[in-house]
Amino acid sequence: MTTYKIAVIAGDGIGREVVPPTIEVLEAAGKKFGIGFEFRPFDWSADHYFKHGRMMPADALDQLRPHDAILLGAVGHVDLPDNLTLNGLLLPIRRGFDQYANVRPAVLFEGVDSPLRNRAAGDIDMVVVRENTEGEYAQIGGFLYHKQPGEVAVQTSVFTRRGCERVIRHAFELARKRNKKKRVASITKSNAQGYSMVLWDRAFQAVAEEFPDIETESLLVDAAAMNFVRRPHTFDVVVASNLFGDILSDLSAIVAGSIGLAASANLDPERRYPSMFEPVHGTAPDILGKGIANPMAAMFSASMMLDHLGQAAAAGAVEGALAKALASGEAKSPDLGGKATTRQVTDRVLSAL
16 A cells, blocks of 8 residues: 655644545545555644744744645634735745646536536636746845835846746646647736746747647736636636736636635646645635535645646546535535535535545
8 A cells, every 4th residue: 555644734714624524535535545644734824823923833844845745724814914824834835845836727517607607517627827936926025114104115026937937838748638628828918027928928939839739829917817707618728927827716716616616736846845735715714613614625636636646546536526526416515606514515525435
């Protein structure tokens, strides 16, 4: 039996509510496919910050490094600025482990209603690949006259040829692996950002030449947002910068039914470090403690983790069980227009698995 060491950071808010049922699903899949898991919990969170003045300890990456993967719930707290929680935990892990490809699929499943009219199951099946370690989120800059009336803030984006090319290449390789529409759309804004996005465009054109079997298009980010609504069925793999990918992936999740189904993988494609898998929905303080958080985004993320670990059959079984549960109509949590609780959704998925 192959056994994997999984670091578990449930984090904050509903992260603590969706991670335990996700572990249940992983363990059930493990029994079915002869896979073992050693789950090691880490209590890094806003509560950790309140006690210790930081989101995670100084040697956090050293503690995480021996693991095969990281399962993350959510990070954030209403009493802490988002930039503090994000830069105190999530971004240091992404950068420290060079998880440069953030992969976010969006699929309209049977039994799920899209807010877009006349969209049937399968009409939307796209993946947003987001550059994850530089770009607009490089955190280079500072304040002058801090917190004074004449305060000045400088925020600098960082785009490197290497950073652009490697995430774009990952998107093309994914399009080839998916073998669906075999199309990659690049999202840019080079009409207004005449340096960073022009570099991105040149990198995209150069990498595209390596993949003559893949169709391409390049869209300005505002046009892409319109087309995610107007013609979402035409997209296959979308590759974008850190900021553009962050925004558009949330839009893709909503047109596919709910942010409660939105999974993501923070990948080091070279497998030098553990990759991290997390739902996109955040901490959702408005539903915290009500027992109605949709655990499916975390479960879909776990399926992506299994696939990354080389367990394709188990990954497919988990995704299939989730799809079956959705199609049954018995696993509709409130975000999907139903009344199923977290426990009821979990039990339905386990039954399908």
